[in-house]
Amino acid sequence: MDEDTSEGVAREDRGSADVDGRSRDDGRSRDDGIPRTDGGTERADEPTDDVALDPWGSASVGDYADLFEEFGIEAFDDVADDVPHPHYLMRRGVIFGHREYDAVAEAMANDEPFAALSGFMPTGDPHIGHKLVFDELIWHQRQGGDVFGLIADLEAHSARGMSWPEIDEHARSYLLSLLALGFDAEDGELYRQSDNREVQDLGFELGSKANFSEFEAIYGFDGETNVSHMQSVVTQTADILYPQLVDEPKPTVIPVGPDQDPHVRLTRDLATRVRYFKVTEAFASFELDDDERQLVRAAYDALAGEPTDANTDVRCTDAAEWLAEYDAPSGLGDAKATALDKLEAGGKEPLRPRVRFFDRNATDEAFEALIEAIDGEKRVFEGHVDAFDLSREAAESVARGVEIDHDGYGFRQPSSIYHRFMTGLTGGKMSSSIPASHISLLDDPEDGYDKVRSATTGGRDTAEKQRELGGEADDCPVYELYAYLLAADDDELTKEVYSECVNGERLCGGCKEQAAELMREFLEDHQEKREEAEELLDDLDIDLDSDRRGTGGEH
Numbered sequence: 001m002d003e004d005t006s007e008g009v010a011r012e013d014r015g016s017a018d019v020d021g022r023s024r025d026d027g028r029s030r031d032d033g034i035p036r037t038d039g040g041t042e043r044a045d046e047p048t049d050d051v052a053l054d055p056w057g058s059a060s061v062g063d064y065a066d067l068f069e070e071f072g073i074e075a076f077d078d079v080a081d082d083v084p085h086p087h088y089l090m091r092r093g094v095i096f097g098h099r100e101y102d103a104v105a106e107a108m109a110n111d112e113p114f115a116a117l118s119g120f121m122p123t124g125d126p127h128i129g130h131k132l133v134f135d136e137l138i139w140h141q142r143q144g145g146d147v148f149g150l151i152a153d154l155e156a157h158s159a160r161g162m163s164w165p166e167i168d169e170h171a172r173s174y175l176l177s178l179l180a181l182g183f184d185a186e187d188g189e190l191y192r193q194s195d196n197r198e199v200q201d202l203g204f205e206l207g208s209k210a211n212f213s214e215f216e217a218i219y220g221f222d223g224e225t226n227v228s229h230m231q232s233v234v235t236q237t238a239d240i241l242y243p244q245l246v247d248e249p250k251p252t253v254i255p256v257g258p259d260q261d262p263h264v265r266l267t268r269d270l271a272t273r274v275r276y277f278k279v280t281e282a283f284a285s286f287e288l289d290d291d292e293r294q295l296v297r298a299a300y301d302a303l304a305g306e307p308t309d310a311n312t313d314v315r316c317t318d319a320a321e322w323l324a325e326y327d328a329p330s331g332l333g334d335a336k337a338t339a340l341d342k343l344e345a346g347g348k349e350p351l352r353p354r355v356r357f358f359d360r361n362a363t364d365e366a367f368e369a370l371i372e373a374i375d376g377e378k379r380v381f382e383g384h385v386d387a388f389d390l391s392r393e394a395a396e397s398v399a400r401g402v403e404i405d406h407d408g409y410g411f412r413q414p415s416s417i418y419h420r421f422m423t424g425l426t427g428g429k430m431s432s433s434i435p436a437s438h439i440s441l442l443d444d445p446e447d448g449y450d451k452v453r454s455a456t457t458g459g460r461d462t463a464e465k466q467r468e469l470g471g472e473a474d475d476c477p478v479y480e481l482y483a484y485l486l487a488a489d490d491d492e493l494t495k496e497v498y499s500e501c502v503n504g505e506r507l508c509g510g511c512k513e514q515a516a517e518l519m520r521e522f523l524e525d526h527q528e529k530r531e532e533a534e535e536l537l538d539d540l541d542i543d544l545d546s547d548r549r550g551t552g553g554e555h
Contacts, residue, residue, distance in 0.1 A: 034491050035473065035483065035498040036093030071261055073097040073418060084109050087139045089132065089419060091491060092483050095255075097418040099264060103251040104415050108143050115243035115252040116140035117148040119193075119236070121156045122170030124432050125440040126177045128485055132419050136255035138182045146250075147188040148243055149178055154193040154235055157550065158228035164546045172544045175537055177441050180529035185540055189246075193235055195543055198245055203231075203238035209273040210234060210266070218262050237267040240414050249400060249409070254416045264416045271411040276362035276403040277370065279395045282386065283351050284316060286342050291335035296343070299323045300351055316346030355395040357385045366406035373398050422484055423477045425455040441530075445523040452481065452516035458501075459508035471501040471508065478508070478515050486518040 076098050080090060082105040089095045107114035118133050120126070126134075141147035151171040156162040162170075175190060183190075193199060215221040215230055240263065243252045254264055272278070282288070283296050299319040320343035328336040357374075359367050371380055376389025387395060400410040424430040424437030431437050439448050458476030460466040473479040479497060487493040500506035537544075 033495060034091050035494055073099060076417065079105055088489050088491065089135065092494065094484055095417050095419050098416060100413065100415040101253060101417055104253045107251045111144065113250040115146040115250055116255065117240065117243050117252065118255050119150040119152040119239055120174045121152040122167050122174055123156050123160050123162055124170060125442045126174050127438050127440045129422050129430055131485065133255055134178050134181050140253065141184060141188055146243060146246065149183065149190045150239055151192045155232040158226065158232045164548045168544050168546050176530045176533050179533035179536055180526055185536060190540060190542055192542060193239065194548065199235060199238045199242050202241060202245065203235040206237050206270045206274065207234040209270050218266055236263050237270050240267040241271055241411055244411050249412050251412060252414045254414055256416060256418060257421060258418045264414065268413040271413050274409055275360055275411065276366055276408045277399040278358040278360050279399050280356050281392060282354050282356040284346050284349050286346060291332050292339040295323060295328060295332060295336055295339045298326065300353065314351045316343045316349050316351055319351050320344045352388065354386045354388050355390050355392055357399060359383050363406060366402055369406060370402045373402050423480055425451055425477050427456045439519065441526055443523060445520040448523045449516040449520040452519045453512055455512060457508040457512065463507055466507055467504040470504040471506065473498045473501040478512055481515050486515055
């Protein structure tokens with residue numbers, strides 16, 4: 001094989017280009033022309049296993065598209081245009097998915113309070129994969145967010161069996177890198193799980209709303225799972241909600257890899273369960289689920305026309321007749337049948353849109369205060385209140401305000417963004433157990449240079465074929481290094497590398513040399529800044545010499 005080429009394994013979402021430079025659009029391109037990496041996903045025409053997300057397993061996903069359908073993660077492109085001054089990881093498609101990030105983007109754009117939090121399990125040295133999360137936290141801080149970084153030491157001890165001296169050493173290293181990359185410790189908050197009493201107390205309360213059967217379903221826990229491991233999961237849900245204990249409930253984003261989504265989903269559920277009130281849209285005395293509500297709303301809108309006082313003439317039987325003839329959207333067939341049953345049972349009862357407040361965990365005093373706080377027409381029942389003159393958004397605000405005034409949490413469901421996993425330099429997964437596959441932020445700069453020079457690429461078998469056919473930047477871990485790290489905020493560099501590669505103008509030897517030099521420079525600069533951060537870390541109120549005892553648990 002020619003020294004300028006080698007085999008390739010990295011993947012790209014951006015359409016690759018023909019030899020003549022014309023783009024082959026794969027349907028995921030955006031108008032900005034920035035090459036967009038997919039970090040090692042399977043090709044659409046390759047078979048993939050069922051997606052399983054394990055926070056303590058090997059971090060990989062066969063096909064990121066499956067996450068949208070199976071777990072309800074939404075494409076980040078849907079909200080990207082609403083983000084002020086998006087980070088380059090967003091522009092290049094490294095951040096590919098989200099849950100309700102539009103709430104954070106809206107707060108950011110309107111200069112309203114929002115927060116970001118992510119945690120680091122100190123089981124080894126920080127590496128270039130961790131830098132993605134460091135960068136995301138720092139970017140949100142610079143956009144005006146309240147940002148929190150935590151050391152998940154209880155998880156490391158219970159789930160990975162790490163000793164406390166090992167945890168102390170690695171925790172220090174993670175925090176040094178975070179500070180060296182630009183985290184403002186005076187403006188943000190850094191803490192250890194084991195030292196944060198507020199988090200532990202919140203975890204205790206959240207644990208009263210969780211049960212073992214959920215842990216079985218979400219995490220695959222069984223009779224062999226140690227109790228401390230389960231306890232650490234509840235502690236992580238408290239971590240995720242902790243920013244909302246500071247000052248007030250606010251939109252909060254958790255930047256993570258998709259393997260951590262189980263924690264996000266569980267926390268979103270628990271945040272709802274501890275609320276005093278549940279707010280839903282209703283139309284009559286009976287209850288509807290989300291799918292049924294969509295269909296009844298369609299029936300009401302079709303029959304009521306323009307909103308007027310006369311709309312009270314719409315009856316349940318009228319809506320049932322309309323819905324019986326309605327061609328329901330795909331997937332709502334079962335909901336149509338159950339909605340019809342409820343409407344027909346409602347008979348001549350008027351169908352009127354309303355907001356319903358359910359008493360979920362409220363004290364008697366809080367429920368009475370809610371009734372007083374609702375303006376306009378309302379009807380009070382045992383256990384719920386119907387309001388006819390409030391929007392859903394206004395109702396949520398009323399419910400949260402009453403809850404907070406009566407010593408409740410008033411949590412908002414946390415948002416999340418998901419970044420793609422980096423491909424290992426040797427191909428396949430990046431693994432800390434394979435030193436050549438990853439680069440530690442503590443690696444000697446010359447070792448980092450050598451690892452990049454030895455990396456697998458997306459090149460052709462010979463330089464002649466490379467010039468004729470172009471390289472496969474879509475299948476190149478080295479190009480991925482440019483996109484994820486080495487080009488930093490310079491989109492033009494990523495465009496140049498990509499274009500020259502796929503048009504046969506760039507050979508792998510020269511490309512790797514450039515990347516290796518950039519990696520050496522990055523490591524030299526980062527490690528100098530780590531040394532400068534030592535004094536800053538020592539001044540922070542965080543204990544890195546734990547006096548805890550214990551042998552740790554097992555996953």
